[in-house]
Amino acid sequence: MTARTNTRSNSKVxxxxxxxxxxWLTLHRDCAVDALRRxxxxxxxxxxxxxxxxxxxxxxxxxxxxxxxxxQFDSSLAQANLVTAYLQADTNADTVSELQQxxxxxxxxxDTRYISPEQAAADFAEWSGLGDVVDTLAENPLxxxxxxxxxxxxxxxxxxxxxxxxxxxxxxxxxxxxAWLQRLDSFLNLTRRAVLALIAVLSLAVLFITGNSIRxxxxxxxxxxxxxxxxGATRAFMARPFLYTGLWYGLLGGAxxxxxxxxxxxxxxxxxxxxxxxxxxxxxxxGMGVTASAVLLGGSAALGxxxxxxxxxxxxxxx
Amino acid sequence: MIRxxxxxxxxxxxxxxxxxxxxxxxxxxxxxxxxxxGAGKSTLLKLIMLTEELNQGQxxxxxxxxxxxxxxxxxxxxxxxGVVFQDHQLLFDRSVFDNVMxxxxxxxYDRYEAARRVRAxxxxxxxxxxxxxxxxxxxxxxxxxxxxxxxVVNRPQILLADEPTGNLDPELAAEIMVLFEQFNQVGxxxxxxxxxxxxxxxxxxxxxxxxxxxxxxxxxxxxRRGTAP
Numbered sequence: 172m173t174a175r176t177n178t179r180s181n182s183k184v185x186x187x188x189x190x191x192x193x194x195w196l197t198l199h200r201d202c203a204v205d206a207l208r209r210x211x212x213x214x215x216x217x218x219x220x221x222x223x224x225x226x227x228x229x230x231x232x233x234x235x236x237x238x239x240x241x242x243q244f245d246s247s248l249a250q251a252n253l254v255t256a257y258l259q260a261d262t263n264a265d266t267v268s269e270l271q272q273x274x275x276x277x278x279x280x281x282d283t284r285y286i287s288p289e290q291a292a293a294d295f296a297e298w299s300g301l302g303d304v305v306d307t308l309a310e311n312p313l314x315x316x317x318x319x320x321x322x323x324x325x326x327x328x329x330x331x332x333x334x335x336x337x338x339x340x341x342x343x344x345x346x347x348x349x350a351w352l353q354r355l356d357s358f359l360n361l362t363r364r365a366v367l368a369l370i371a372v373l374s375l376a377v378l379f380i381t382g383n384s385i386r387x388x389x390x391x392x393x394x395x396x397x398x399x400x401x402x403g404a405t406r407a408f409m410a411r412p413f414l415y416t417g418l419w420y421g422l423l424g425g426a427x428x429x430x431x432x433x434x435x436x437x438x439x440x441x442x443x444x445x446x447x448x449x450x451x452x453x454x455x456x457x458g459m460g461v462t463a464s465a466v467l468l469g470g471s472a473a474l475g476x477x478x479x480x481x482x483x484x485x486x487x488x489x490x
Numbered sequence: 491m492i493r494x495x496x497x498x499x500x501x502x503x504x505x506x507x508x509x510x511x512x513x514x515x516x517x518x519x520x521x522x523x524x525x526x527x528g529a530g531k532s533t534l535l536k537l538i539m540l541t542e543e544l545n546q547g548q549x550x551x552x553x554x555x556x557x558x559x560x561x562x563x564x565x566x567x568x569x570x571x572g573v574v575f576q577d578h579q580l581l582f583d584r585s586v587f588d589n590v591m592x593x594x595x596x597x598x599y600d601r602y603e604a605a606r607r608v609r610a611x612x613x614x615x616x617x618x619x620x621x622x623x624x625x626x627x628x629x630x631x632x633x634x635x636x637x638x639x640x641x642v643v644n645r646p647q648i649l650l651a652d653e654p655t656g657n658l659d660p661e662l663a664a665e666i667m668v669l670f671e672q673f674n675q676v677g678x679x680x681x682x683x684x685x686x687x688x689x690x691x692x693x694x695x696x697x698x699x700x701x702x703x704x705x706x707x708x709x710x711x712x713x714r715r716g717t718a719p
Contacts, residue, residue: 194600398579401539402640403568404596 199411206415209388210423220384224424225431227376228471231369232432232459238362240457254319254329254347256336262315266341274319277335279328282320288313314343326356374474381420381478382485385413389486400490409490410483414476421475425468432459491517491648491679492538497547499533499703507533509703510547515681517647520674522690523683525700531683534700535650538681539573540564551648569597572641572678576653578633580625580640586612587621590639597644611639615669631662635669642673649673651682655689663689 210217258267271283286294291313296302319336321328329347336345389396392412399409436458447454459467492515499508508530515521523531536542537549540556549556551567559567580589590611594604612618615635620628625636634654641649651670655663663686671693674680684690690697699707 190600191598194598197601198595198598394579395581395583398581399592399596400565401541401568401573401579402593402596403565403570405562405565408565408596 202411203415203418206412207419209412210416210419216384216387220380220420221424221427223380224377224420224471224475225427227373227380228425228428228467229431231366231373232428232463232467233435234362234366234369235463236432236436236457236459238359238366239460241362242359243454243457252321252323252329254321254332254336254345256317256319256339256342257344257346258315258317258341259343260314262341267315267317270339270341271317274317277332279322279332280319281322284318284320286316286318288315291316374470377421377424377471377474378478378481381417381475382482384420385417385479385482386486388416389413389482396487396490406487410480410487413483414479417475417477417479417482418472419475421478422468422472424475425471428471429459429464429467491515491519491552492681493550494534495548495550497537497544497549499530499537499542500545507703508537508544508700511700511703511705512547513698513705513708515679518674518677518679519696520671520680521682521696521698522693523681523698523700524685524687524690527685528702529700530703531685531700532652535573535652535681535683538648538650539568539571565596569593569644570646570648572644572646572649574634574637574641574649574651574654576656578637580633580636582624582626584624585622586617586625586628586636589625589636590621590643593640593644607643608639611643612636614642614672615639630657631665634658634662634666638666638669642678647677647679649678649680651680651684653683653685655684655686660689667693 267285271285274280274283288311292305292311295313296305319332321332333345333347336342396409436456440456443456447456494511494513497508497511498506500506511530511534523534525531533542537544538551538556540559544557552570556567581592587608590608591604594607599607609618609621612621615638617632617635617639620632625633628636634657638654641651649670654670655666658666667689670680670682682690697707697709698705699709
């Protein structure tokens with residue numbers, strides 16, 4: 172018993188809790204720096220691994236940016252998301268304002284606008300360039316209409332409003348462009364799914380790449396691990412350098428992917444803004460943004476760490 | 491300090507390395523473990539270090555049954571035992587100083603305290619002036635002394651050595667043994683496996699002799715008793 176207390180007082184020396192904590196922090200810092208130094212010492216193989224990780228991460232990042240730029244159009248299309256109700260010829264003004272009032276109270280309607288037959292004729296004349304023809308007509312053939320602006324781009328909302336308006340006695344005919352709504356909706360869904368699936372598959376790839384690189388570095392430091400195991404290193408202590416190596420692989424790979432994407436955006440900026448100018452001044456080429464960049468770097472660092480962890484738990488079993 | 495009760499070890503494949511071995515080493519005692527190669531000396535040391543598991547019996551170290559030690563306690567147990575290997579097991583990717591530092595690093599020592607202890611250990615083995623060198627540039631005897639410094643740097647209560655002089659010429663081997671005796675004099679319990687009978691019979695310590703896995707002789711200070719006036 173005395174022997175044990177002796178040993179314990181031996182190993183704990185006279186260090187206070189804060190000194191131990193400081194020593195622990197120093198150990199981690201040294202470990203991280205050492206892992207980075209080792210990557211630097213084998214530039215060729217490190218660069219290869221980092222490039223593969225970066226390319227694997229670049230693909231979903233690229234798709235994400237594409238989706239983000241497309242959704243600019245989505246939100247502006249929502250502005251043009253209209254249902255038009257053509258009214259019966261004999262509808263009076265009271266009925267119209269009462270209908271508009273009820274529509275305005277509907278939760279999925281953001282705005283309504285009345286277009287009188289005269290306005291419709293003027294619009295048609297301007298839009299079609301057939302003003303003279305319209306003027307020769309004895310009577311205005313165009314009906315009055317109420318244009319309903321929907322609050323979202325969901326297909327169900329448009330359908331719901333169509334059903335509602337068809338039941339109105341004052342409404343003669345309801346028109347909406349269902350097909351493009353449906354198509355846009357499913358296209359955006361598809362992009363989102365594709366991004367998620369790509370992230371899943373390529374995350375797995377990053378895991379395997381780091382795992383494999385860590386396996387080689389474990390093999391090259393086998394003597395060291397063997398000795399440390401014999402003189403009483405815990406598994407956590409022996410694993411730590413490799414976990415930091417994995418963390419660096421992930422973080423640096425993520426940073427490289429980010430740089431590659433930034434470079435790509437720089438190259439595309441000129442032609443893209445030319446193209447976007449045709450669609451209106453409000454459009455511009457969007458980059459990753461701060462949040463997505465943070466997710467990319469944090470996620471890739473976590474993946475690198477996890478890959479190293481899996482590799483360590485697999486290859487440490489022989490020690 | 492170390493007690494074997496009826497310990498047997500059979501390797502997978504059927505080879506019986508140790509058969510019902512029992513002995514006890516007191517605190518601060520120094521003993522040699524001898525016998526031909528294959529007699530079971532290394533196996534016995536490996537059982538104490540918990541790098542091999544026994545099949546029968548029990549081993550008590552400081553009164554504690556080490557075979558019941560949970561796996562996560564094993565590293566902490568090993569830190570209390572210094573080990574010197576025949577092939578010294580030094581790492582050639584770092585300096586002499588860093589090699590000796592390793593056990594202290596593992597224990598999470600403050601680096602100034604650690605450096606002080608490393609220098610003290612290197613001083614004791616007479617290699618203080620070589621701390622910055624890579625161990626690969628040292629002679630066999632010096633390498634072994636670095637290995638000894640590493641084994642004693644965190645002041646273990648027990649020191650095990652497996653053929654520590656196996657690769658050394660007689661003169662250097664004798665020097666290493668003198669070093670071991672010095673550690674023993676400050677109270678470290680030592681068990682040294684060696685087949686170099688001519689060397690160890692000259693030193694007056696207890697001698698455990700293994701033959702085909704059996705402990706056939708346990709002579710307490712044989713020479714001293716024989717030459718007593």
